[in-house]
Amino acid sequence: MYLHEKIETLPRKELEALQLERFNKAVTAASRTPYYSKLYAENKIDISKIKTLEHIKDLPFTAKNDLRLSYPDGMVAVPQSEIVRIHASSGTTGKSTVIFHTMNDINNWADQVARAMYSAGARREDVFQNMMGYGLFTGGLGLHYGAERLGCMVIPSSTGNSLRQIQLLQDFKSTIIHITPSYALHLVEVIKEHGINPHDLSIKKAFFGAEPYSEATKEKLENLWGLDAYNMYGLSEMNGPGVAADCIYKGGMHIAEDYYIAEIIDPETGEQLPDGEEGELVLTHINREAMPIIRYRTRDRTRIVPEQCKCGKTHRRIERIKGRTDDLIIVGGVNVFPSQIESVLMNVPEVGNNYVIVLDRVDGLDRMHIQVELYSKLFQGDLKSLNKLNKEIVEKLRALIVINPRIEFMEPGSLPPSEGKAKRVIDKREI
Amino acid sequence: MPHQVSVFAENKPGKISRVTEVLSRNNINIRAITISDSGDYGIIKLLLDKPLEGNECLKNEGITSTLKDIVAIIIDDSPGGLHKAASLLSSSNINVEDAYGFTIREKNQAVFVFQVENVPLTEKLLKEAGFTIISDKELYYL
Numbered sequence: 029m030y031l032h033e034k035i036e037t038l039p040r041k042e043l044e045a046l047q048l049e050r051f052n053k054a055v056t057a058a059s060r061t062p063y064y065s066k067l068y069a070e071n072k073i074d075i076s077k078i079k080t081l082e083h084i085k086d087l088p089f090t091a092k093n094d095l096r097l098s099y100p101d102g103m104v105a106v107p108q109s110e111i112v113r114i115h116a117s118s119g120t121t122g123k124s125t126v127i128f129h130t131m132n133d134i135n136n137w138a139d140q141v142a143r144a145m146y147s148a149g150a151r152r153e154d155v156f157q158n159m160m161g162y163g164l165f166t167g168g169l170g171l172h173y174g175a176e177r178l179g180c181m182v183i184p185s186s187t188g189n190s191l192r193q194i195q196l197l198q199d200f201k202s203t204i205i206h207i208t209p210s211y212a213l214h215l216v217e218v219i220k221e222h223g224i225n226p227h228d229l230s231i232k233k234a235f236f237g238a239e240p241y242s243e244a245t246k247e248k249l250e251n252l253w254g255l256d257a258y259n260m261y262g263l264s265e266m267n268g269p270g271v272a273a274d275c276i277y278k279g280g281m282h283i284a285e286d287y288y289i290a291e292i293i294d295p296e297t298g299e300q301l302p303d304g305e306e307g308e309l310v311l312t313h314i315n316r317e318a319m320p321i322i323r324y325r326t327r328d329r330t331r332i333v334p335e336q337c338k339c340g341k342t343h344r345r346i347e348r349i350k351g352r353t354d355d356l357i358i359v360g361g362v363n364v365f366p367s368q369i370e371s372v373l374m375n376v377p378e379v380g381n382n383y384v385i386v387l388d389r390v391d392g393l394d395r396m397h398i399q400v401e402l403y404s405k406l407f408q409g410d411l412k413s414l415n416k417l418n419k420e421i422v423e424k425l426r427a428l429i430v431i432n433p434r435i436e437f438m439e440p441g442s443l444p445p446s447e448g449k450a451k452r453v454i455d456k457r458e459i
Numbered sequence: 460m461p462h463q464v465s466v467f468a469e470n471k472p473g474k475i476s477r478v479t480e481v482l483s484r485n486n487i488n489i490r491a492i493t494i495s496d497s498g499d500y501g502i503i504k505l506l507l508d509k510p511l512e513g514n515e516c517l518k519n520e521g522i523t524s525t526l527k528d529i530v531a532i533i534i535d536d537s538p539g540g541l542h543k544a545a546s547l548l549s550s551s552n553i554n555v556e557d558a559y560g561f562t563i564r565e566k567n568q569a570v571f572v573f574q575v576e577n578v579p580l581t582e583k584l585l586k587e588a589g590f591t592i593i594s595d596k597e598l599y600y601l
Contacts, residue, residue: 402467402523409465409525410574411495411502412556436499438469441521 029275029339031146031178032139035286036341043342047289048081050314055087058320063094063102084289084312085300089323092117095125095265104128106318116164117264117363127166127264128318134173136315137267140284141174144273147282147339148258149233150204152179157202159211160237161187161361166268167238171206174270180204187211190218201230208361209241209249213392216252227254235260237269238361239394240349259348265324266311272346280333280345287315290346291323292332295353303334308353309346327354357453359387360394364429366452369398372424378406378417382443388456397434398425404440460578461531461598462510466503467523470496478503478522485516490599491572493559504559506572508599530573530581531598533591536562541571547588548573553581570598 030036038046055075058064068075071088078084095103104111110130117125129137150156156175162168168186175182185196187208193215196202207215212234219226234257236246246257261281262269271288272281283290288311292301295308309326313319329352333345357364366385373383380401388395400421408414418435426432444451468474475494482489482505490506507513510526517524534540541560548555557574570593575581582592 404518404523407465407467407523407525409463409502409527410556411497414467414500414502415497434499436469437467438500439467439521439523442469 029147030341031143036143036343038286038342040342043285044081046286047314050286051081051084051289051312052078054312054314054316054320055322057105057317058103058322061103061105061320063098064322081289084291084323087323089298089310089325090321091325092125092265092327095321099124100126101128103319103321105320106130111318114164115166115169115264115268125265127267129267130317133267133316133318136287137170137270138173138177140267140287141170141270142177143284144260144270144282145171145174145178145180145204145235147273147275147341148235148260149256149276150175150178150180154178154180154203155183155200155230156180156204156206157183157185157193157196157200159185159187159193159205159207159215165238165361166262166264167206167361170262170268170270171235171237175204190215194219194222194224197229197231198224203230204233204235205231205255206235206237208238209236209245210239210360210389210392210394212236212249212253213245213389215392216249217392226252229254231255233258235269237262239358240351243348261328261346261349263326263328265321266313266326267316271311275337275339275341277338279337280347282337282339282341282343282345285343288312289314290332290344292330293325295327295329303332303344306331306350327352327356329353355453357385357387357455359396359431362430364396364431368429369425369433372421372428373398373400376417376421376424378403379421379437380440380443383452384443385453386456387453394457395434396431397436399436399438399443401438401440401443460528460582461506461572461593461595462526463529463572463574464505464507464510464514464517465525465527466505466517468494468501468503470499470501475503478505478517481516481520481522482507482513485512487513487516491559491561491570495557504557506598510595510599527574528578530575530578530585531593532571532573532585533593534569534571536567536569540569543588544571544585544590547584548575548581551584553577553584 059068059075111128112131113129115127158172160168183196216226234255250257258274260269261272272283274281291310292307293310301307309328309330311324313321329350330346355366380403382401384399386397421435466478488508493504495502514524514526555573560569560571562569586592
């Protein structure tokens with residue numbers, strides 16, 4: 029049941045004492061970084077006054093934009109020689125949010141993911157096929173290290189190349205897969221097209237990650253594949269996968285509370301909400317040397333489940349994420365803000381500033397298509413220049429947001445105006 | 460040189476009738492119509508008896524419309540008639556972006572319209588090869 033029994037079942041009082049000790053260490057380390065030292069000085073914060081976990085609410089929040097402002101290393105708390113790896117959040121290129129790790133951080137993260145996988149029933153006998161992107165994105169390497177730590181045989185097959193994936197699934201009898209739900213929907217169809225019954229494969233369990241999905245999609249995938257799926261939550265700013273994860277009872281995801289302090293706040297007022305109430309999840313990383321982040325606003329909407337879980341872990345649970353408190357959209361595992369798309373369109377004189385982003389799913393794969401108005405005065409009157417313009421916009425968007433949208437030109441005046449609360453995103457995906 | 464009226468069209472029902480309604484209301488006659496389609500959107504190309512006026516009327520109704528220079532020639536309505544012109548353009552390395560034509564029954568002739576990048580050069584080449592280039596007026600009152 030438990031990979032780290034002592035820490036996973038630590039009585040709340042002792043767990044909170046451990047959290048306070050680590051919190052003090054994390055805040056002290058943070059206060060020596062360029063970003064937090066300035067922030068705390070400006071807000072006249074005396075960290076020596078932190079005596080209880082309650083005091084956390086006296087500290088300012090950290091937002092994603094603060095990470096961008098402190099790019100590249102304004103929040104780093106150790107000398108560069110101690111850093112062994114960086115990761116960056118998906119979706120943006122260039123000045124994105126970069127997270128640094130020391131060797132201890134990488135080790136702790138591997139432990140954390142191994143523990144989460146173990147709680148879902150993964151064991152050293154398992155063959156783990158990791159069909160997630162490797163690289164700056166944390167999903168692939170995060171579970172790779174966790175599964176290795178657990179002692180599984182890891183197949184780092186990464187994304188795409190469906191035929192090879194199927195061959196690996198068959199030849200090495202993979203028992204656990206890590207995959208995005210959209211790719212899982214696609215791959216199962218390819219498997220069936222090749223005359224293979226997915227239920228005849230050796231797969232028992234799956235972790236779906238990198239994009240939001242509904243319980244209905246999860247159940248559909250479980251039935252199509254003939255497997256048992258577990259939710260895992262994470263974000264690169266807080267390491268990546270393994271922040272919280274389902275145990276075998278699937279009654280919410282246990283937060284690794286020896287690594288994080290979790291709060292739920294009212295996204296409008298910033299006030300803390302009691303356990304059980306829904307709001308925005310705020311996380312403080314209290315077990316990372318290279319980059320302590322204090323009170324990070326995840327923008328993810330959830331609630332803390334107040335009751336104790338049947339599995340006996342004392343670490344509290346969060347419910348599956350119910351949505352965002354901002355307008356972030358996740359397409360094929362890539363994070364995109366509509367404002368990023370808007371900034372590209374605004375620099376193309378031939379089109380207006382009004383746009384609508386339509387998301388749908390074809391054969392299990394996410395598609396983005398953007399409707400944009402033509403600017404009449406620059407209309408050239410031939411298809412060739414329209415197609416050229418179309419290609420140009422697609423290229424610019426691909427360079428910025430990594431995905432390949434389809435651009436649909438519209439008549440001027442046919443889209444809702446950019447002022448006010450126009451609906452910019454139409455999500456037709458069944459998630 | 461003659462003009463074609465190019466109208467931007469989203470690919471959805473009612474687009475053509477909206478254009479024809481405006482033209483009919485303003486008493487503008489359509490000599491020829493063709494549509495280039497690119498899936499999500501396309502261009503309706505119109506040869507009108509009063510192209511400048513037609514273009515203005517459409518724009519006033521909020522339709523995205525513009526005038527485009529074209530090359531129009533008369534060819535015999537018989538086999539090989541178009542081939543002569545096409546091979547001339549091809550050997551002169553002139554890329555035809557779009558083309559369409561219509562026949563005039565009474566005269567046993569056909570009109571062919573080319574959309575090219577360099578209109579004056581194309582007209583010159585065709586004229587030198589003996590083709591009859593039609594002017595604005597001739598085209599609309601054939």
